[in-house]
Amino acid sequence: MSDFIPLDLPLVLLSNRGPVSFDRDASGRTVNRGAGGLVSALSGLAEHLDDAVWVCGAAGEEDAAVAAESAGGSILVQTAPHPHVVDGEPDGPAIRVRLVVTDPTAYADFYSVWSNPILWFIQHGLYGRSLAPVLTRAEHDAFENGYAAVNRAYADAVVDEVRARGGKALVLLQDYHFYLVADWVREQCPDVVLTHFVHIPWPGPDEWRILPGDIRERLLRGLLGSDVVGFHTRRYARNFVLCAQELLGLPVDLERLTVTVGDRVVRARYYPISVDAAALDATQASEEVAAHIAMLRYIFLDDDRQLLLRVDRTDPSKNVVRGFLAFGTLLDQHPELVGKVSFLALLQPSRTDVPEYADYIALIGALVAEINARHTKEGRQPIDLRMVEDFPLAVAAYSICDVLIVNAIADGMNLVAKEVAVVNRRGGVLALSEMAGAHEELGEFAVTLQPFDIQQMADALYTALTMPMEERYRRLAAAAEQVRTHDVRRWLDDQLVDLRRIAGFI
Ligand code: GDG
Numbered sequence: 001m002s003d004f005i006p007l008d009l010p011l012v013l014l015s016n017r018g019p020v021s022f023d024r025d026a027s028g029r030t031v032n033r034g035a036g037g038l039v040s041a042l043s044g045l046a047e048h049l050d051d052a053v054w055v056c057g058a059a060g061e062e063d064a065a066v067a068a069e070s071a072g073g074s075i076l077v078q079t080a081p082h083p084h085v086v087d088g089e090p091d092g093p094a095i096r097v098r099l100v101v102t103d104p105t106a107y108a109d110f111y112s113v114w115s116n117p118i119l120w121f122i123q124h125g126l127y128g129r130s131l132a133p134v135l136t137r138a139e140h141d142a143f144e145n146g147y148a149a150v151n152r153a154y155a156d157a158v159v160d161e162v163r164a165r166g167g168k169a170l171v172l173l174q175d176y177h178f179y180l181v182a183d184w185v186r187e188q189c190p191d192v193v194l195t196h197f198v199h200i201p202w203p204g205p206d207e208w209r210i211l212p213g214d215i216r217e218r219l220l221r222g223l224l225g226s227d228v229v230g231f232h233t234r235r236y237a238r239n240f241v242l243c244a245q246e247l248l249g250l251p252v253d254l255e256r257l258t259v260t261v262g263d264r265v266v267r268a269r270y271y272p273i274s275v276d277a278a279a280l281d282a283t284q285a286s287e288e289v290a291a292h293i294a295m296l297r298y299i300f301l302d303d304d305r306q307l308l309l310r311v312d313r314t315d316p317s318k319n320v321v322r323g324f325l326a327f328g329t330l331l332d333q334h335p336e337l338v339g340k341v342s343f344l345a346l347l348q349p350s351r352t353d354v355p356e357y358a359d360y361i362a363l364i365g366a367l368v369a370e371i372n373a374r375h376t377k378e379g380r381q382p383i384d385l386r387m388v389e390d391f392p393l394a395v396a397a398y399s400i401c402d403v404l405i406v407n408a409i410a411d412g413m414n415l416v417a418k419e420v421a422v423v424n425r426r427g428g429v430l431a432l433s434e435m436a437g438a439h440e441e442l443g444e445f446a447v448t449l450q451p452f453d454i455q456q457m458a459d460a461l462y463t464a465l466t467m468p469m470e471e472r473y474r475r476l477a478a479a480a481e482q483v484r485t486h487d488v489r490r491w492l493d494d495q496l497v498d499l500r501r502i503a504g505f506i
Contacts, residue, residue: 003048005496008505009193010051010165014158014181015174016111018056019043019095020077022066029062031083035391038174038199040276041488045496047079047093051165055157057107058099067099074098074161100157102150109146110177113139117354119176122207123200124317124410126356135212143215151180151222159188167191170499173226175199180218183225193503195228195495199273200412201437202236205246220248224259227502228267230495232413232437237268271495272441274488275418283395284423292396299384300342301400306465308343309401311394311416313350314387316360316409319433319451320347321367323407324383326457328371331382334462339377341465344401345385346394361387398423403464405431406438407449407457413437417446421479427472429464430479431457441486445479 046052078090171194244259257268312318372381414436432446
């Protein structure tokens, strides 16, 4: 990747999961690098800067042991050629990391009561409302003693790091775990320049009215401590400004997407996150992916058969169940497709400790069994459901699928759609929910899905599977071009340019 733009100020990052985690095996302490586009983009930036620190949670026991050894301070982790903690000068790229340890009960209330599920459910519109949520004294207490307390601990760590740098720094906060942090940091360090980026959808004011009035007010006021609140799309940014207007009564400008808070102007901006196209190309070129491709071709693509793919966490927001219902309807209404189309679903089990998620997995299994029983032909079942964590397998499937289905009820962006656009080599068609953030950029090249309408989705899948080859390749090339020219580096650079402008450097 090319060089990062100069920042002129130290950088303090905050996210729940950090760039490295620690473990222990027979040989002693091991250091693992975090996976995914976000962590690698931010790691690239942090490695490049002279003065940057990444504040994150101590996830496991070994993380806590490392934090204890550093007496609450930061450590320097060299990230290549092999990751390890360094005492003196590193002789390769390195990231300064500060691991925050919190009380386990408070953390459980923060993470497993408020962040996921309550905030996740509100922001993805997952509550049925007639019977859920039920907010009792326990949830009020969990907010105070969990969400707020943990936010406070992380905010204190950020403040500590900013003060150690003279009180002036660029601060980048990530996601729905930390809505209270910006305001606290600004109170202690008024000279920071701060962006809070929200990776999930931001719904309109009425969804937020599900929450107790004082809590939703605190969450909004917390975020308004930022200079910029970043989202994936204009729609989410606008919803945020509407919330400030309707729920807090603050003066706003809905065209410029600004909120006036006392003598400060807070901007809601949209920076669509993306993928690291070069890293994806490298993964695709690996022997492991080639072996998977050969196997998938052998299983799914002999004769003139086609492959429909989905790759998701087993999260109710991804709408896996309605996706299978639509596929079942497609086969009912187009029996000529039975035996001609396979549906490969690579699902990563997620948050299985949350009852709604465990129930959802059971529902998926039962539905797949039922559709497979109904449409097995010559011993071949139409759906191949695999509960796996296997990124090279996912990239192999991306490369050769005919149709990718993303039918989320709500999805901040959805990186899977962008990954397929970059690596597919078979004229793969994106069947993309209008409720995924990615639809704002890729909708014109996709077949649009309306995630609650089973018949519409079945019809759209039929359109995708029967689209002329030339049209398929034309759309795929245009989608790939859009993603390659708007990759994850651009997502980050655009935010940094805005921060430098606010700080007065440009
Ligand atoms: C949240 C928001 C937003 C796939 N299989 C495996 C695996 N993957 C990778 C995919 C992709 C990532 O996981 C999933 O990203 P998504 O964007 O699709 O969805 P969320 O996990 O819900 O992410 C979302 C995103 O944050 C970024 O802001 O786009 O809207 O919900 O990169 O390729 N990764 C591993 N093993 C697999 O088997 N490790």
